[in-house]
Structures are given as structure tokens and as C-alpha cells.
Amino acid sequence: MAFEGLTGRLQDAFSGLRKKGKITEADVKDAMREVRLALLEADVNYKVVREFVKTVREKAIGEEVLESINGGQQVVKIVNDELTHLMGGTQEKIIFADRGPTVYMMTGLQGAGKTTTAGKLANYLRKQENKKPMLVAADIYRPAAIDQLQTVGSDLNIPVFSMGDQVSPVEIAEKGIQEAKDTNRDVVIIDTAGRLHIDETLMDELENVKTAVNPHEIFLVVDAMTGQDAVNVANTFNDRLDITSVILTKLDGDTRGGAALSIRSVTQKPIKFTGTGERLDALEPFHPDRMANRILGMGDILTLVERAQQEVDEKKAEEMAVKMRENTYDFNDFIDQMDQMQNMGPMEDLLKMIPGVNQIPGMDQFEMDPKDMAHMKAIVMSMTPEERANPDLLSQKRRRRIAKGSARNIAEVNRMIKQFKQSKEMMSKMSNGNMSGMENLFGGGVKGKLGKMAFNKASKNLNKKKKKKIRRKK
Structure with a gap:
């Protein structure tokens, strides 16, 4: 995904400022030095970088910012505003002719x-x-x-x-x-x-x-x-x-x-x-x-919503909402949602549009292999129609049969069924107005479900890279 390197460098540059209350002119200069290096490494035109850093520094060392009790946050806002201005300020619409093609x-x-x-x-x-x-x-x-x-x-x-x-x-x-x-x-x-x-x-x-x-x-x-x-x-x-x-x-x-x-x-x-x-x-x-917002790791929830509106069938969404409220969500619905999510784009890109997810440790290493989705789908499709409609039927004996039919191991089948049940429980709470389900999913850093998923996946990726390095050295 574009800007990952730049996002990481900018977050590092502002991490110290965010933790501080009042900031000094020296704090701003140190942060701007890191911002300048980050932009140059991202291959931004050097004249643009020079003007950008100069403008941000002048605004950031103003009396209102330095005297503020949350000066660090104000500096980040100034950078956000200037980045927006640098790229045009507002969206410009495509031009259409008044008459003729x-x-x-x-x-x-x-x-x-x-x-x-x-x-x-x-x-x-x-x-x-x-x-x-x-x-x-x-x-x-x-x-x-x-x-x-x-x-x-x-x-x-x-x-x-x-x-x-x-x-x-x-x-x-x-x-x-x-x-x-x-x-x-x-x-x-x-x-x-x-x-x-x-x-x-x-x-x-x-x-x-x-x-x-x-x-x-x-x-x-x-x-x-x-x-x-x-x-x-x-x-x-x-x-x-x-x-x-x-x-x-x-x-x-x-x-x-x-x-x-x-x-x-x-x-x-x-x-x-x-x-x-x-x-x-x-x-x-x-x-x-x-x-x-994306560049500064603040997510892009509006684009995420727009993608969902384009890809998700409105009638199906209403039916799904009813199923969530009545707690009748089953594996057939799970497959439908999985297909719709895939149509919206790579999972790792969608997660990064959620505000705060970029700050989860290991998120920059998170990748959802499309094969993982295919494996989950294979597990579900190895169930009988009755099992897909009624997950409570899935005894250990049935799970062993499903594992064999999908060419996956029993541990993977058990893990997928557990994730399905947790998702079902969370969506039932959310549909009934209990937002603790949402907080459990998105909140709490690595304690949230997405945080754990990102952290575990990132750890596996890092371990694989370490093993490859060790093999090369041998």
C-alpha cells in the first residue's frame, strides 16, 4: 500500500510530541527535521519539501501552539492541514459538457x-x-x-x-x-x-x-x-x-x-x-x-463506507441486519460477507482505513493472504447444508469429516468455527445497540480482535523472514 514508509516515519516523528503537554521551539524543530527527511525519502520534490516544512514550522512555533497544553496534537493538525492544502485542499469534480458529448x-x-x-x-x-x-x-x-x-x-x-x-x-x-x-x-x-x-x-x-x-x-x-x-x-x-x-x-x-x-x-x-x-x-x-489522513495514519473511514455502499447489496444488508438482531446469522451469510469483503479490496488495506488501526503494533507487517480466505471458504463448503444453517450441529466427529473434505487440519477447522461464533456474538450485540462489540473489535490495541489478528499475523511474517535470513547465512 502506498505511503506505508512515509506514514511510519511521520508517526515516529510525532510520537514524542503527542505524549507531551506543552512543547518548546526545540521540540518543533526536531520533529520538523524528521518530517523533512521522511518526505525526501518518500521522493517528494525537494522544493515542495522545503516550502512545506517552512510553512509548518512557522505555524507550529506560534504563541498559541507553544502555550497550549496539547501543543503536540496541534502540530499534528497543522501538518494534516498543510498536507491537505499541498494536494489541492478539496476534491475537484470531473468536468462535463453542457451540450453534446x-x-x-x-x-x-x-x-x-x-x-x-x-x-x-x-x-x-x-x-x-x-x-x-x-x-x-x-x-x-x-x-x-x-x-x-x-x-x-x-x-x-x-x-x-x-x-x-x-x-x-x-x-x-x-x-x-x-x-x-x-x-x-x-x-x-x-x-x-x-x-x-x-x-x-x-x-x-x-x-x-x-x-x-x-x-x-x-x-x-x-x-x-x-x-x-x-x-x-x-x-x-x-x-x-x-x-x-x-x-x-x-x-x-x-x-x-x-x-x-x-x-x-x-x-x-x-x-x-x-x-x-x-x-x-x-x-x-x-x-x-x-x-x-491516510498518510498520517488516521484512517479513511469515509472511503471505507463508500466502498461498502458500492459493493454491498442494500437488500442483502437489510436481511443481514435482521438476522443479526434475531441471532440467526449462519455460515451461508458468513460466505456472502466474505465475498463482499473481497470485492472491496485487500483486507489489510481495509483495516488501515479504520482510524487507530495503524497504531496497532505490527500492523505494518499485517498481510491477509488471499489463500486464507480460500481455505476458510473450503471449510464452509465442506459442510452439509444443514451444518451451514445450524453451526450448533458441528460436533468433533463432524469437524474431522469437514477437515478431511476441505484438506485442512482439525485445528484450523476449530479455529475458524470459533472465530465465526465470536463474530456472530459481536454482531448480535452491535445490532441490538450494544457498542461494546465494536469496541472489542476495533479498540484496545492488540487486545481487540483485529489487533490480535494483525499482531499474530505480523509475528508469523517476521518469524518467516528471520528463518529465511538464517537459512541464507548457513
Whole structure:
């Protein structure tokens, strides 16, 4: 997940301040030194870092902060506010045309995920904005670029306009827009050519397409994993094309996150979307305030709720609530919920959106192997329909049969059934207005259920790494 290294360094920098009541100017300077190093290590543009640290330091050593009894917390708030401001302050909405089809032009270098992002954007607009998009294949140079876009369109059931690779991109773009008008499509997304590096031929062609179709938005798709180079690319594209917005891809990868913190400040153009995975629905609007909260380890509960609203069937959720209240929740419901959770994204990413979970010891090492979910599902599917509907039937004899049928050991079967019963009990309490269940799940650091799960999993991962090191030494 992006920003993990930066989040850890910033939390270390502020840990001392948080524990203090009144703070001194020396405390602030020490913390700002660590913040500066953390941002530079995250590959944030050095000019941006210098200005950011200067602004925070000036505000943090003001009389109101130094005289306050909770100065440390106020410094963290100042950093949060400045991070939010650095990334744009508020979410900026995508632009739509008042009349006729809205035209979007996708630009960027090869390898940034431009073609896939064009499909993701079309899918997002259809789902969230009730639009009827059409994709236009105007990349005639990269081998199989047209085929790739057609495959994406087929997977999404969204039409793709193409004229092969022997026609100029300008003509393809113009006729694509006419096709959209003729077929009553209200959004046109033009996938243009990229290069492995920026050159005059590429830029001249993109300028010609821009002049011909006059797009309402020119999106620059940037690979967040390229770090500082992403900012340089954005700057060059902006100088030549006057881009309107940026889409950051691969923000879910092992990236230091510097691009997200630098691009807005350097180009003065907003980041409007971020790619958060391989799936064609893994595109999210960019919220500067939520991203600042994530970076500082404060979670992102709003995004978590929005993901849940998108993935969870409302009717099923109501039925589940009734089952929780009546304490009739069974293994069939358990499997349904597991599938919905998987649709929302990796478990470790979801947990980190919950405020305070990042501060659980070992959370940075927590990973939920997708195989674990598959094993749990195998155990449940090895039960009879009667056993899934009535978990009280699960005697030791039945459990041994289930273990054999699912190719898991009896200890794993017993552990999963125990976790199911604890979850059922907790949800019953929560549905009846007793929030101690929620506190037991999220609260108490490593004493809470998620804390224990994260801590135990992290310990196993660390032990595995230690064993590998020992083997290498031998």
C-alpha cells in the first residue's frame, strides 16, 4: 500500500510530541527535521519539501501552539492541514459538457496504465454518473494497443470505436466523436499514443489531436511508482498540452507516494482520480483531506463506507441486519460477507482505513493472504447444508469429516468455527445497540480482535523472514 514508509516515519516523528503537554521551539524543530527527511525519502520534490516544512514550522512555533497544553496534537493538525492544502485542499469534480458529448483525452507515457485507466474511467462514469461512454482507440503505434482497448471495452460491455492502425489519430478522434453523436453516447474517451519517453513527435501529435477535438478534459495518466520522474513527466506534458487533470495509477503498489504530494504543487493541476488495483472498477475520486489522513495514519473511514455502499447489496444488508438482531446469522451469510469483503479490496488495506488501526503494533507487517480466505471458504463448503444453517450441529466427529473434505487440519477447522461464533456474538450485540462489540473489535490495541489478528499475523511474517535470513547465512 502506498505511503506505508512515509506514514511510519511521520508517526515516529510525532510520537514524542503527542505524549507531551506543552512543547518548546526545540521540540518543533526536531520533529520538523524528521518530517523533512521522511518526505525526501518518500521522493517528494525537494522544493515542495522545503516550502512545506517552512510553512509548518512557522505555524507550529506560534504563541498559541507553544502555550497550549496539547501543543503536540496541534502540530499534528497543522501538518494534516498543510498536507491537505499541498494536494489541492478539496476534491475537484470531473468536468462535463453542457451540450453534446463530453470529450476526454487520455495522455501519458507507455507503461503508466493509460489504456486500462481509460476503461476504468468509462466504467466509473457509467456507474457513478449514469453516463453512456464510448472508448476511442487512437493509439496506432503500440503493438496490440487497439486490441487491448477492445478487450477492455468487451469486458465492460462498453463500445470501442476504432479504424485500425493505418489512419491518423486526428481522423480517428474526429470520426469517433461523430460516431458518439450518431449513437447517442454522451461521453467520448480518447486513448492516445504514448512513448517510453517524451519526444517531439509524440507531443506534436497530441497537440494536433487536442486542436482537432478541443477536449473538455485532458487527463495525464501518471505511474505513481515512478516517484520524482512522475512529477517531471507531468510538468513537461503540462507545458506542452496544458493538461486539466492528473490520474495517478498504481497507488496501491509498493510506492513511496511522493508523486501524489508533489504533482499538484508543481503543475497547479488537480489529481482527480487514483488507480487502486488491477480490476476495472479500481478507480477512486481523489480526496486530498482523506489522503492526508491516510498518510498520517488516521484512517479513511469515509472511503471505507463508500466502498461498502458500492459493493454491498442494500437488500442483502437489510436481511443481514435482521438476522443479526434475531441471532440467526449462519455460515451461508458468513460466505456472502466474505465475498463482499473481497470485492472491496485487500483486507489489510481495509483495516488501515479504520482510524487507530495503524497504531496497532505490527500492523505494518499485517498481510491477509488471499489463500486464507480460500481455505476458510473450503471449510464452509465442506459442510452439509444443514451444518451451514445450524453451526450448533458441528460436533468433533463432524469437524474431522469437514477437515478431511476441505484438506485442512482439525485445528484450523476449530479455529475458524470459533472465530465465526465470536463474530456472530459481536454482531448480535452491535445490532441490538450494544457498542461494546465494536469496541472489542476495533479498540484496545492488540487486545481487540483485529489487533490480535494483525499482531499474530505480523509475528508469523517476521518469524518467516528471520528463518529465511538464517537459512541464507548457513
